[in-house]
Each structure stands twice: as structure tokens, then as C-alpha cells.
Amino acid sequence: MTQQIQRKLSESKTARWSVLALVAFTMLCGYFITDMMAPLQDLLQTPVGGGGLGWSGDDYGKFTSAYGWFNVFFLMLIFGGMILDKMGVRFTGLMATCIMIVGVFIKWFGISHNFDGATVTILGTEWGYTLLVASLGYAIFGVGVEIAGITVSKIIVKWFKGKEMALAMGLEMACARIGTGLAIGVTPLLCKAFNNSISMPILIGLILLCIGLLSFIVFVVMDKRRDEELENTEEEAEEPFRFSDIFSIISMKGFWYVALLCVLFYSAVFPFLKYAPSLMINKFGIDPEWSGVIPALLPFGNILLTPFFGNLYDRKGKGATIMIVGAIMLVFIHFMFSIPALNNWVIALGLILLLGIAFSLVPSAMWPSVPKIIPENKLGTAYALIFWVQNWGLMGVPYLIGKVLDKYCITGYVNEKPTYDYTIPMMIFTCFGILALMIALLLKREDRIKGYGLELPNIKKPEEEAKIIAEEMIAEP
Numbered sequence: 458m459t460q461q462i463q464r465k466l467s468e469s470k471t472a473r474w475s476v477l478a479l480v481a482f483t484m485l486c487g488y489f490i491t492d493m494m495a496p497l498q499d500l501l502q503t504p505v506g507g508g509g510l511g512w513s514g515d516d517y518g519k520f521t522s523a524y525g526w527f528n529v530f531f532l533m534l535i536f537g538g539m540i541l542d543k544m545g546v547r548f549t550g551l552m553a554t555c556i557m558i559v560g561v562f563i564k565w566f567g568i569s570h571n572f573d574g575a576t577v578t579i580l581g582t583e584w585g586y587t588l589l590v591a592s593l594g595y596a597i598f599g600v601g602v603e604i605a606g607i608t609v610s611k612i613i614v615k616w617f618k619g620k621e622m623a624l625a626m627g628l629e630m631a632c633a634r635i636g637t638g639l640a641i642g643v644t645p646l647l648c649k650a651f652n653n654s655i656s657m658p659i660l661i662g663l664i665l666l667c668i669g670l671l672s673f674i675v676f677v678v679m680d681k682r683r684d685e686e687l688e689n690t691e692e693e694a695e696e697p698f699r700f701s702d703i704f705s706i707i708s709m710k711g712f713w714y715v716a717l718l719c720v721l722f723y724s725a726v727f728p729f730l731k732y733a734p735s736l737m738i739n740k741f742g743i744d745p746e747w748s749g750v751i752p753a754l755l756p757f758g759n760i761l762l763t764p765f766f767g768n769l770y771d772r773k774g775k776g777a778t779i780m781i782v783g784a785i786m787l788v789f790i791h792f793m794f795s796i797p798a799l800n801n802w803v804i805a806l807g808l809i810l811l812l813g814i815a816f817s818l819v820p821s822a823m824w825p826s827v828p829k830i831i832p833e834n835k836l837g838t839a840y841a842l843i844f845w846v847q848n849w850g851l852m853g854v855p856y857l858i859g860k861v862l863d864k865y866c867i868t869g870y871v872n873e874k875p876t877y878d879y880t881i882p883m884m885i886f887t888c889f890g891i892l893a894l895m896i897a898l899l900l901k902r903e904d905r906i907k908g909y910g911l912e913l914p915n916i917k918k919p920e921e922e923a924k925i926i927a928e929e930m931i932a933e934p
């Protein structure tokens with residue numbers, strides 16, 4: 458009987474696509490805030506007298522890397538994954554969204570006060586109070602948005618398993634990319650509209666996030682209703698999560714290949730995006746005001762392509778192959794960016810568009826592959842562990858690039874601001890791409906050995922599904 462109700466509910470296309478729209482909107486808001494400071498890097502590094510905050514490249518690197526501080530060092534993400542598997546998607550999602558709001562508020566407070574230029578020394582490095590408070594806020598926000606990310610992945614598996622799961626994940630990522638694209642493209646305009654205010658766009662992000670919270674609350678109501686109709690709770694429906702599950706997850710080679718592919722691939726994209734506006738100014742001679750426009754095309758390209766490749770994976774399979782192709786493209790693109798002679802903006806445009814394809818291929822196949830490797834009751838923890846490994850890269854790589862830029866790449870100063878040669882940073886990104894390719898090949902080999910089904914379609918044919926349901930009804934008289 459339970460299975461029949463479940464079948465009826467899961468057949469409700471409107472319900473599951475509405476759920477997707479609601480949670481994807483919350484993620485859109487989160488991604489908008491994640492990347493909104495990137496196009497302001499130039500202004501942040503402008504001296505205080507010139508209307509900026511007077512940060513160095515190193516300061517900007519510190520701020521950007523703060524995103525991963527608590528997730529990485531205090532294992533907040535892993536705790537978040539365990540909370541997700543224990544408490545369910547509704548509680549965890551609400552908790553994560555509230556954490557995001559608190560974090561953005563603190564970041565806004567830090568940026569909008571100058572603290573009379575006071576500084577403090579932490580672990581041998583000097584921090585301006587503005588930088589420290591803003592970084593703390595960003596670190597708290599990072600915990601919220603990452604836990605929200607794994608929660609939304611689990612929500613999609615819950616509502617879309619055996620259906621258009623990769624398409625749904627692709628669409629959710631497409632919404633996330635709208636957030637990133639708006640952050641890169643619109644933030645400089647917002648900043649300008651409010652008299653070069655850096656804090657005003659953050660305040661607008663905060664308001665947007667509150668609307669994101671409302672959207673998630675509507676999801677909570679729908680999800681609760683669905684579980685009530687099923688006459689059981691999320692927790693009862695699944696084998697409960699045990700602490701020892703962590704060990705069973707980390708003992709799987711397949712898990713490690715996905716986690717390593719994730720950290721290497723994403724380390725060559727998200728941190729790159731943080732520096733892309735500066736790359737456009739320094740290498741391609743683009744006006745600072747327009748420096749976000751070409752990088753903004755990357756997320757906008759993803760908006761169409763990630764669901765497209767997700768849909769392809771749902772119907773035709775070939776997940777492991779899709780990841781390999783994406784990694785090959787990544788190597789090519791970053792290598793081309795590293796060649797100093799290729800400095801025409803048309804080349805930058807072409808490479809960013811290609812990166813848009815690569816950055817659609819890998820995520821559209823990688824995230825929906827995780828439930829093929831890990832059982833559903835451990836999925837929250839597995840996604841959290843993958844995100845945790847990834848956060849080392851998201852935290853460490855911007856910091857590394859900031860250091861490398863200040864130490865090895867300064868070519869001169871214009872209006873007291875350094876100009877950079879981006880050859881070495883782009884070579885570093887190319888190396889990440891090469892390692893990602895090697896791991897993608899190993900993952901395909903592991904799939905052949907273990908039979909995870911990464912090369913198989915996600916959508917089950919009606920006759921296969923009928924067979925599964927019949928078997929389940931026999932098992933549960």
C-alpha cells in the first residue's frame with residue numbers, strides 16, 4: 458500500500474518540479490552571495506583615499522579562502538552531512554539557510570565599518586578589522602551554503618530517484634550559475650549605482666537570501682505533506698545512519714575517485730573565476746568596469762548546457778566518459794590562457810565559452826553518479842565528505858594564487874595598484890586539470906570493475922520500474 462502511494466506521489470511531475478524550483482531558488486541566492494566580491498577585487502584593492510578598502514592581493518586571497526575555514530578545519534561540513542542523514546532535509550536545509558543569513562550579515566557589517574583602520578595580528582599575520590570581520594562572516598556563510606548544497610542534492614535524490622535525476626541536478630546547478638552570473642555581471646553595476654559602495658550590493662544579497670529562506674519554507678511544507686501522505690517519516694523510511702557509515706564510505710575507492718575529481722576539477726574553476734576579472738584586466742587589457750562581463754558568460758553558458766548534459770546522462774548514460782571529456786577540455790583551456798602571446802580579448806571570450814562547456818560536462822555527470830556508488834541513507838554524509846575534500850581546494854587555491862600573484866607576478870604599479878602577469882597562476886590551474894583527467898580515467902576503470910553503472914542511463918524504463926515495484930510489493934505483503 459505504502460509503495461502504491463509513493464508511486465502515485467512520485468508520479469506527480471508538478472510537485473517534484475515545483476520542489477526543485479523552490480530549493481534551486483534558495484541556492485541561486487546563496488551562489489549570488491558567494492561570488493559577489495570577485496568583480497569588486499579591483500575596488501577592494503583601491504587605496505582607502507580612492508574609495509576602496511586598500512586590500513592587497515594577499516588580503517583578497519585571505520578573504521576568499523575564508524569561505525572554507527570552518528568547513529575544513531572545524532569539520533562543519535561533515536557534521537552538517539551527519540545532521541542531514543540523522544535529522545532529514547527539512548531541518549538541515551532551514552538550519553543551513555539561517556547560517557547563511559547570519560554570515561552575510563556579519564560580512565556586511567565588516568565591510569561597512571572601517572574600525573578606524575585598526576589591525577590585529579593572528580598567527581603572525583596582520584589583519585585589518587574590516588578584513589577580519591568580513592572574512593569571519595564569509596566563513597560562517599560558507600558553512601551555510603555548503604550544507605545547503607548537500608541538502609539540496611539529497612532533496613533531489615529523494616524526489617527524483619529513478620526519474621529525471623541528472624536533469625534535475627543540472628537545472629539546480631543552472632539556477633546556481635544564474636546566481637554566479639548575476640554576482641559577476643551585476644555587482645559592479647550595483648556598486649556603481651550606489652556611489653561605488655561595496656557594502657550596498659552585500660545588503661541587497663542579504664535581502665535576496667531572506668526571500669530564499671521563504672522559498673525553502675514553502676518546500677518544507679510540501680516535503681512534510683509528502684512524508685505524511687506516505688504515512689512514515691524520512692527517518693523511518695530509511696535504514697538509520699550510523700557513525701560507522703563514515704568508515705564504510707571512506708573505504709570505497711569509487712568514493713575517493715569522485716572526491717578527488719571534484720576537488721581537482723572545481724579547484725581549477727571556482728578559484729579561477731575569483732581571479733578571472735583581474736585576469737581580464739591584466740592580460741587582456743579590458744576596462745575594470747567591464748572586467749566581469751566575459752567571465753560572467755561562463756555561468757550563463759552553464760545555464761543551458763548543464764541541464765542539457767544532465768538530460769543526456771539520464772537518457773543515454775556515459776557518465777564516466779562525459780567526465781573524461783570535460784577534464785580534457787579543462788586542460789586545453791587553462792593551458793591556452795597561460796600562453797602570454799594569446800592576449801586578444803576574442804581569445805578570452807572563446808576560451809571562457811569552452812570552459813562553460815567543460816564546466817557543464819563534469820558536474821552534470823559527477824553529482825548524479827554519487828547515488829550510484831553510495832546507498833541513499835549514507836548519501837548526505839557522502840556528499841558532505843566530497844564537499845569537505847573539495848573545500849580544501851576552494852580554500853587553499855585562492856590563497857595560493859593570491860600569494861603567488863603578490864610574490865612572483867607583479868609587473869608594475871598603476872595608481873598604487875599592482876599589475877600582474879597571470880602566466881604562473883594559469884599554469885597552476887592547468888596542472889589541476891591534468892590531475893583531474895587522470896582521476897577521471899581511474900574512475901571509469903573502477904566503474905568497469907565494480908559495475909556502479911556510471912555508463913548506464915539514470916531513467917529506468919517503465920518495465921524495469923514495474924519489475925522493481927512488483928518485487929518490493931512481494932517483499933512487503
Ligand SMILES: C[C@H](N)C(=O)N[C@@H](CCCCN)C(=O)O
Pocket residue numbers: 603606607609610626629630633723820824844847
Ligand atoms: C561549491 C559546492 N561545494 C559545489 O560543489 N557545488 C556544486 C553543486 C553540487 C550540488 C549538485 N546538486 C556546483 O557545481 O556548484
